[in-house]
Amino acid sequence: MEDLLSEMRDHGYRITQARRAVVQTLDAADAWLSPELIQCRAQDSCPGLGLVTVYRTLSLLSSLGYVRRIHLEGGCNGYARAGLQHSHHLVCRSCQQVVEFLGSEDLTPLVERIEGQTGFRIEDHMLELLGLCPDCQTREAA
Numbered sequence: 001m002e003d004l005l006s007e008m009r010d011h012g013y014r015i016t017q018a019r020r021a022v023v024q025t026l027d028a029a030d031a032w033l034s035p036e037l038i039q040c041r042a043q044d045s046c047p048g049l050g051l052v053t054v055y056r057t058l059s060l061l062s063s064l065g066y067v068r069r070i071h072l073e074g075g076c077n078g079y080a081r082a083g084l085q086h087s088h089h090l091v092c093r094s095c096q097q098v099v100e101f102l103g104s105e106d107l108t109p110l111v112e113r114i115e116g117q118t119g120f121r122i123e124d125h126m127l128e129l130l131g132l133c134p135d136c137q138t139r140e141a142a
Helices: 002-010 017-028 035-042 051-063 108-118 134-141
Strands: 067-071 077-081 087-092 098-102 128-131
Touching: 002 017, 017 035, 017 051, 017 077, 035 051, 035 077, 051 067, 051 077, 067 087, 077 098
Parallel strands: 087 128
Antiparallel strands: 067 077, 087 098
């Protein structure tokens, strides 16, 4: 966590109590968190923390590569620490568990084909695979 705060400082960002609280909350989490849950947990160390500040901090942390946004059903987003170099996510449709896995696949042919078809210059990608985790498969089978 301190390395991230130092990196933020090195990029010219102030380390406010609110930013520190959001970083601490994400650092302590063992799964993805919604912005609202981050706000709730971070208010323990930063009373009065607003949701707008949480979103702004998440945007900053995302641009620094510390967190990745998880797209969930219903238009909701969650955020998880980006623990691996280049990673993707498995998302359980039932319990919303998110599992990160290393993204070592060469998607260059696909990206080049899409660039050619659309005229876009693709700069990055996110891959999320949706399905049922082993626990939810067991519950569904029962």
